[in-house]
């Protein structure tokens with residue numbers, strides 16, 4: 001469709017939805033209750049067609065922050081139709097102009113840093129210290145990085161005798177992005193930036209637990225100059241809104257980050273389309289006796305407890321060379337006890353609340369298993385005593401456990417909370433066997449001053465990523481993703497280009 005046809009169709013869609021949007025805005029302005037979020041479809045704020053909502057709570061304080069549309073298949077269909085309509089004109093927009101929109105979005109995220117940090121902290125329970133140093137700055141960086149990366153790419157030319165092959169990238173079309181609650185804007189923008197930069201239109205389904213920054217992003221993208229319909233958001237529950245998006249025949253690629261069990265459902269629903277699955281992790285931190293102990297305790301604790309242990313990359317299984325085991329465990333527990341747990345909105349807080357009461361209840365079932373299995377609790381093991389409005393928040397103490405076998409559910413399963421196990425090993429071979437002895441394979445860390453050993457060990461680890469003497473250092477050009485039950489596909493730099501576009505080769509006969 002040419003640009004005029006696109007404009008005409010978009011105008012018709014806009015006219016049809018204008019009344020619904022106006023009614024929504026009027027109702028919203030008049031009500032004294034918690035604000036209702038709307039879906040974002042073709043640039044409009046639209047209520048879910050069924051008109052139902054779910055409450056979204058602040059997990060630290062318990063109060064209702066907003067109501068989230070409980071969208072269904074018809075909402076998804078409207079969003080995909082809007083994206084399909086808007087995509088060709090966006091794809092035809094010169095790369096430099098698309099990248100300018102990405103760069104402007106980065107600036108707007110930085111301009112609105114405080115607002116977004118607070119929003120993310122309230123939605124997730126994470127400390128503002130973390131949202132302000134990791135989540136929101138990284139969201140801006142995602143846009144800036146992909147703008148620079150895409151503009152600096154060179155397309156391949158192969159000269160075959162008498163012929164010229166030019167390979168260039170074309171967008172996939174409409175992409176569906178399903179994101180989790182642990183790093184809401186960070187992970188959403190990690191997908192949105194390359195998808196838009198490469199000329200796709202997006203339908204995003206953020207986690208129903210953390211919907212507000214995906215909504216805020218719609219305003220920032222529009223302000224940055226993104227045409228209506230290129231970024232759409234459908235809120236709702238996974239099976240009701242996520243699954244129809246994944247299965248929609250006009251959605252040509254789906255990037256999903258979430259739990260392994262949900263990832264399997266997504267894979268089953270997707271059918272023959274491009275799929276990237278970034279799933280759970282049960283990452284090992286391998287600590288050798290020749291490590292820099294001070295740095296290692298700090299680094300391993302950071303890997304264990306950042307975001308209350310709710311990052312797929314968190315190192316929740318700590319393997320320590322036997323000679324260092326008692327001292328390391330004692331020092332790790334000391335460090336954990338020193339972490340300040342409390343109000344996520346207090347800039348001094350290190351650990352906030354878990355994402356929800358039900359998630360904390362899930363994590364606590366593992367503490368019960370630990371008790372049944374006679375684990376030794378070196379610190380934590382329960383809920384902290386917090387005053388006032390925080391008393392009923394979903395907080396949990398950072399917990400260090402020993403005495404659990406390799407086949408314990410605490411060692412094998414993704415707990416996704418501030419609970420770590422420490423196990424001793426006697427040799428490199430044993431360390432590697434323990435590290436690889438789980439069904440996940442996302443990341444690992446190795447802590448030693450011996451560079452040869454680090455390399456040797458890293459090469460034998462069954463994971464997509466290994467960090468040596470560091471953790472969560474993210475060069476956005478490098479591949480991100482895991483093996484085994486941690487999913488498949490890679491994103492980042494050229495891998496994102498591969499996922500969000502197709503290579504098209506044009507072979508031309510060269511006439512002398």
Ligand code: TXE
Pocket residue numbers: 178179180181182205206207208236237238239241242243246257258259260262263265266278279280281311312414415416
């Ligand atoms: O995530 P889900 P949940 C792990 C972690 C956690 C567990 C479950 O161990 O305890 O997963 O968390 C959408 N079709 N991780 O249940 O279900 C859902 O609405 C399509 C690891 O909260 O994976 C949300 O937008 N979509 C992880 C997204 O999927 C569906 C981060 C993720 O939710 C769907 C989060 C369906 N059938 C949890 N069902 C990581 N890898 O970082 C749900 N969704």
